[in-house]
Amino acid sequence: MGKTGLKVSRFGLGCMRFPTSETDAISxxxxxxxxxxxxFDTAYVYKDSEIITGKALQDGYRHKIFLATKSPLWNIGKYDDFEK
Structure with missing residues (x-):
């Protein structure tokens, strides 16, 4: 990942459109x-993406990945909005 020294996979998984089954999404x-x-890439405006991704990353999976989440600029009016 550029000059950061992080070794990320060639392909990432966008978590915008998970299967309707939470179990399938976690799998x-x-x-x-x-x-x-x-x-992995997610955002709180992707329905329940962050919640489901969080569940999937339990049981030791979280330490194996790099996770990016985005703030929707159209929904940011003040600094506190970043904390949503």
């Missing part, structure tokens, strides 16, 4: 991690 995230994907 999908863990499958990706188990097969070498270590970069």
């Amino acid at each position: 999908m995230v863990r499958y990706a991690i188990d097969h070498g994907v270590n970069y």
